[in-house]
Amino acid sequence: MKLFDVYPINDIEPVKAQGEWLWDKEGDKYLDLYGGHAVISIGHSHPHYVKKITEQLNKIGFYSNSVKISVQEELATKLGQVSGFDDYQLFLCNSGSEANENALKLASFANGRKQIVAFSHSFHGRTSLAVAATDNKSIIAPVNETDNVVFLPFNDVEALENHFTIYGDKVSSVIIEGIQGVGGINIASDEFLQAIRKLCDAHGAYLIADSVQCGYGRSGKFFAHSYSGVKADIYSMAKGMGNGFPVGGIIISPKLKAKYGMLGTTFGGNHLACAAAIAVLDVIKDEDLMNKATESGNYLMENLKGLQDVVEVRGRGLMIGVEFDFPIENLRNKLLMDHKIFVGNAYNKNVLRILPTLNVQKSSLDILLEAISKTHGKNSATSYEC
Numbered sequence: 487m488k489l490f491d492v493y494p495i496n497d498i499e500p501v502k503a504q505g506e507w508l509w510d511k512e513g514d515k516y517l518d519l520y521g522g523h524a525v526i527s528i529g530h531s532h533p534h535y536v537k538k539i540t541e542q543l544n545k546i547g548f549y550s551n552s553v554k555i556s557v558q559e560e561l562a563t564k565l566g567q568v569s570g571f572d573d574y575q576l577f578l579c580n581s582g583s584e585a586n587e588n589a590l591k592l593a594s595f596a597n598g599r600k601q602i603v604a605f606s607h608s609f610h611g612r613t614s615l616a617v618a619a620t621d622n623k624s625i626i627a628p629v630n631e632t633d634n635v636v637f638l639p640f641n642d643v644e645a646l647e648n649h650f651t652i653y654g655d656k657v658s659s660v661i662i663e664g665i666q667g668v669g670g671i672n673i674a675s676d677e678f679l680q681a682i683r684k685l686c687d688a689h690g691a692y693l694i695a696d697s698v699q700c701g702y703g704r705s706g707k708f709f710a711h712s713y714s715g716v717k718a719d720i721y722s723m724a725k726g727m728g729n730g731f732p733v734g735g736i737i738i739s740p741k742l743k744a745k746y747g748m749l750g751t752t753f754g755g756n757h758l759a760c761a762a763a764i765a766v767l768d769v770i771k772d773e774d775l776m777n778k779a780t781e782s783g784n785y786l787m788e789n790l791k792g793l794q795d796v797v798e799v800r801g802r803g804l805m806i807g808v809e810f811d812f813p814i815e816n817l818r819n820k821l822l823m824d825h826k827i828f829v830g831n832a833y834n835k836n837v838l839r840i841l842p843t844l845n846v847q848k849s850s851l852d853i854l855l856e857a858i859s860k861t862h863g864k865n866s867a868t869s870y871e872c
């Protein structure tokens with residue numbers, strides 16, 4: 487049987503990983519400053535993470551949500567402590583799309599409405615509602631097309647107010663990333679998030695903070711939306727939550743009430759996923775990773791700004807976008823092939839996306855800075871023009 491060929495892949499096979507480093511079959515060493523799409527939060531194969539998952543697997547790996555699973559409660563307690571949202575309620579699932587799907591459903595169950603407001607350049611996942619709320623027509627199948635989702639321009643307070651003036655009583659939820667990841671590292675402004683909060687409150691709609699990529703400490707705060715001082719009704723999480731183990735979830739404001747059967751999943755919240763997520767939280771706390779992300783991010787952003795042809799450096803903590811005045815695909819390939827450094831791209835073709843592990847070493851960031859300046863020095867600049 488062949489694999490369903492949907493991924494353009496690099497001809498590299500990592501077989502071992504430690505911290506921010508990967509080794510391929512040939513023994514070549516790579517610097518991972520992308521974490522496989524923002525997934526690696528505490529570093530590859532962190533010893534505490536390996537220990538926790540191994541110990542759990544030696545006890546019990548899975549049973550369904552029909553029995554008491556006390557590691558779920560341990561996870562909820564630790565998540566409340568580390569995030570500061572201890573009055574919220576936790577529902578566990580398996581991925582970011584699924585988390586958003588559940589958030590959108592929950593809001594609709596609660597206020598009985600259908601309209602979802604999403605924004606230009608958003609990415610919320612690939613399942614039916616999550617993809618319908620994603621601003622990329624090429625991944626929306628005809629069956630996912632729906633009039634229930636309305637797209638408004640990102641960071642445009644006036645357009646938002648105008649929409650609520652006319653359709654306010656129809657809006658079920660507004661979904662927004664605190665920092666758009668796939669869209670190209672675009673920060674939601676404080677003013678915009680505050681306006682969403684105010685309008686949702688005034689019209690009985692719910693604010694869903696998609697924190698799948700920008701959450702779990704990556705921005706320097708547990709949730710990137712918190713920079714605005716705004717609290718969302720539901721936060722969705724995945725990616726860094728399990729450091730590679732598939733786990734996702736939503737945390738839900740106390741104003742939303744649970745009812746048996748309204749949400750559910752077979753695998754979500756299984757013992758192994760909880761062990762992984764607990765280990766991640768332990769390490770975030772013990773190694774002070776949110777402050778480290780801020781420090782390392784500031785250092786990297788400051789130094790990226792000085793590089794040639796950089797138009798803008800955007801981001802918070804270790805969620806960083808570097809916009810050049812040319813498409814970055816060649817630069818990205820050269821960083822990978824010549825310098826053995828993984829970084830990402832974005833919907834905005836001129837943006838290099840940098841998403842290192844939160845405990846990345848400063849010396850590793852220096853390797854990237856040097857590689858970019860060498861690859862993209864005056865002498866080689868013309869080779870990237872398209």
Ligand code: PLP
Pocket residue numbers: 523581582583584586609610611612663667668696697698699700724725
């Ligand atoms: N939301 C955001 C902001 C994302 O970046 C992603 C994935 O890139 C998703 C949701 C979907 O997550 P998953 O791929 O785990 O379904």
